[in-house]
Amino acid sequence: MNNRFLHAVLAIVLIEMPFNAISASKENKTDYASISCLTDKQEVICSYKHPRSMKVATLTATINQKKAPILKVKGYPATPEDTTAILILLDTSDPKRMATIKTMAADANSMIKNMKPHQSIGVSVFDNDYRSILPVSKSTQGFAINMPAAGGGQATELYKNILAGIDDLKKAKATRKGIIVLSDGKAEDTAYKIEDVIQAAKQDDIVVMGLGYAERASETPHLQTLKRIAEETGGEYHQIKSGTVTGFPDKFMEAPFSFLETGGQVTINAQGIYGDANVSLHLKTSESTIILESKSAIPDTRSNTEKLRDYVIKWWMYLLPGLAALLFAIYMAVTRIRNKAGARKHKVVYGHLEELDGSGTKHQITNSAVRIGRSPDNDVCLKNDSISGHHAEIYRSKDGSFHIVDLSSTNGVLVNDVKVDRIELMPGDMIELGEVRLRFMC
Numbered sequence: 001m002n003n004r005f006l007h008a009v010l011a012i013v014l015i016e017m018p019f020n021a022i023s024a025s026k027e028n029k030t031d032y033a034s035i036s037c038l039t040d041k042q043e044v045i046c047s048y049k050h051p052r053s054m055k056v057a058t059l060t061a062t063i064n065q066k067k068a069p070i071l072k073v074k075g076y077p078a079t080p081e082d083t084t085a086i087l088i089l090l091d092t093s094d095p096k097r098m099a100t101i102k103t104m105a106a107d108a109n110s111m112i113k114n115m116k117p118h119q120s121i122g123v124s125v126f127d128n129d130y131r132s133i134l135p136v137s138k139s140t141q142g143f144a145i146n147m148p149a150a151g152g153g154q155a156t157e158l159y160k161n162i163l164a165g166i167d168d169l170k171k172a173k174a175t176r177k178g179i180i181v182l183s184d185g186k187a188e189d190t191a192y193k194i195e196d197v198i199q200a201a202k203q204d205d206i207v208v209m210g211l212g213y214a215e216r217a218s219e220t221p222h223l224q225t226l227k228r229i230a231e232e233t234g235g236e237y238h239q240i241k242s243g244t245v246t247g248f249p250d251k252f253m254e255a256p257f258s259f260l261e262t263g264g265q266v267t268i269n270a271q272g273i274y275g276d277a278n279v280s281l282h283l284k285t286s287e288s289t290i291i292l293e294s295k296s297a298i299p300d301t302r303s304n305t306e307k308l309r310d311y312v313i314k315w316w317m318y319l320l321p322g323l324a325a326l327l328f329a330i331y332m333a334v335t336r337i338r339n340k341a342g343a344r345k346h347k348v349v350y351g352h353l354e355e356l357d358g359s360g361t362k363h364q365i366t367n368s369a370v371r372i373g374r375s376p377d378n379d380v381c382l383k384n385d386s387i388s389g390h391h392a393e394i395y396r397s398k399d400g401s402f403h404i405v406d407l408s409s410t411n412g413v414l415v416n417d418v419k420v421d422r423i424e425l426m427p428g429d430m431i432e433l434g435e436v437r438l439r440f441m442c
């Protein structure tokens with residue numbers, strides 16, 4: 001099965017998968033670039049965008065600060081769910097500007113003709129007031145902006161009407177949203193300021209493109225208003241002169257809304273990563289690198305056996321010394337046990353004491369010193385009340401002879417009916433300790 005087939009299957013699965021089957025991360029922004037990530041099994045799928053002025057040369061990704069392979073990159077729109085909503089906003093104030101107003105209308109009509117299937121377009125005009133002449137819609141067939149013979153009101157309430165356009169556009173359901181303002185930039189508002197427009201656009205994630213139409217050189221300073229709004233919302237500004245777009249590529253009208261459609265979708269391999277993860281997308285330009293960051297929860301579907309295997313593989317260099325130490329400790333313990341068992345198996349029996357009570361019990365003498373008494377800690381324990389706790393001791397000298405010593409017992413020690421404190425024992429000697437009689441044999 002080749003990779004292309006797998007990628008195709010994955011794309012279908014992602015499209016058809018219920019929303020609750022994919023975990024979404026919070027969107028993060030850096031200089032009007034943004035990222036939003038989803039996770040599907042062992043892959044992280046990130047949608048990203050950036051200003052068109054940012055010329056991305058290379059794209060790399062990291063997960064938890066480690067480089068992660070990028071499996072696939074798709075340009076916008078990457079999925080059927082990716083849609084763009086655009087509101088064209090025309091400044092129709094001042095009857096003396098009728099020729100310029102008609103030029104703006106013609107330019108707007110050219111843009112509308114080149115809309116793509118995933119794009120929805122609306123048109124509104126303003127002077128003192130805001131008027132919608134085409135609600136944001138995918139169907140513009142047969143629609144054209146037709147200007148009256150005379151312009152609208154004298155005053156230009158620019159800020160108020162761009163704010164009205166933002167309120168209008170934010171109702172649209174789309175992945176990306178933008179407003180194109182065609183105006184001379186004159187703002188005669190008293191109730192609103194340029195900061196109000198910038199704040200509202202940023203809050204609703206709406207990008208503004210400003211197209212400035214100045215009829216005379218003396219009016220050019222007014223265009224700085226449009227330029228500032230565009231730049232501070234992550235959009236673009238262009239000055240129009242004699243019906244042409246200064247500074248735009250020749251094919252601008254073929255894709256007039258592409259300022260909204262940068263970036264796309266990146267699929268990142270997250271194999272071997274589980275749980276909460278920090279995902280970073282590095283957009284490198286010729287001058288700098290912009291890092292977009294997001295968090296994703298990568299599901300852990302491994303069995304307990306697979307978890308143990310992966311744990312060992314990950315930490316084997318740390319586990320190996322501990323395992324070696326454990327094996328060495330086991331080896332030493334087994335050797336010690338074997339040595340003791342061998343010593344017991346091959347111990348030398350120097351002689352024995354035979355009880356003469358009819359039972360025939362024999363006590364082996366395997367040490368060079370054997371203590372006899374009633375207490376459990378004796379080598380030979382005799383359970384008789386006439387025996388002291390530590391009654392006597394038999395020891396073997398270096399020359400091989402055996403001696404018995406009375407350990408200050410209550411009833412004393414008799415050897416062959418003679419009470420002794422210390423005496424050498426001979427084979428067959430009769431030993432009496434209280435009421436207990438023993439025969440020494442060696």
